[in-house]
Amino acid sequence: MNEYLQSIIDRDPAAKSKLSLILTYPGVKAIFFYKIANFFAIAKFDLIARIISQFSRFLTGIEIHPKAKIGKNLFIDHGMGVVIGETSDIGNNVTIYHNVTLGGISPSINSDQQRNSKRHPTLMDNVVVGSGAQILGPVIIGKNSLIGANAVVTKDVPEKSIMVGIPAKRIGDAKKGFKPYAVTDKEE
Secondary structure (H helix, E strand, C coil): CHHHHHHHHHHCCCCCCHHHHHHHCHHHHHHHHHHHHHHHHHCCCHHHHHHHHHHHHHHHCCEECCCCEECCCCEECCCCCCEECCCCEECCCCEECCCCEEECCCCCCCHHHHCCCCCCCEECCCCEECCCCEEECCCEECCCCEECCCCEECCCECCCEEEECCCCEEEEECCCCCCHHHCCCCCC
């Protein structure tokens, strides 16, 4: 827990103390409830897991499916409107801003054929996803990549890429690590 909270302080200049993170950051609360819901999902108590995740959504405005796979130190900043789908896989030290969706591409078409298949994104380690971005389908976002605000990603993204636009296009290399809201100068 200490490492997790310190990772947020390291990435958020507004974070003043670990106590303030616990009491006032919806992303911290959402991860806490996700861990409980995930425990029940793994134990195959799906209804209990979903009830916990929906309670968390009510409290935080962040919806994380109990069966999503989340690595260490996920930081959901601001958080309102974040949706993380069932087969999403999130690596370590990922930052996600508000109104981000890690979703499927056609959930209402041939739903039965999509059950038990990978249909949500994989975010590798150290990815930053800017506010309003939509990452759709079973795509892979490579390590250390930056997804710009409001980008729509429907194809795999190579490591250390900066992606912006609709549809998202690669505009350069992410050379210097974390950048708030996933924006950076092209000339690094």
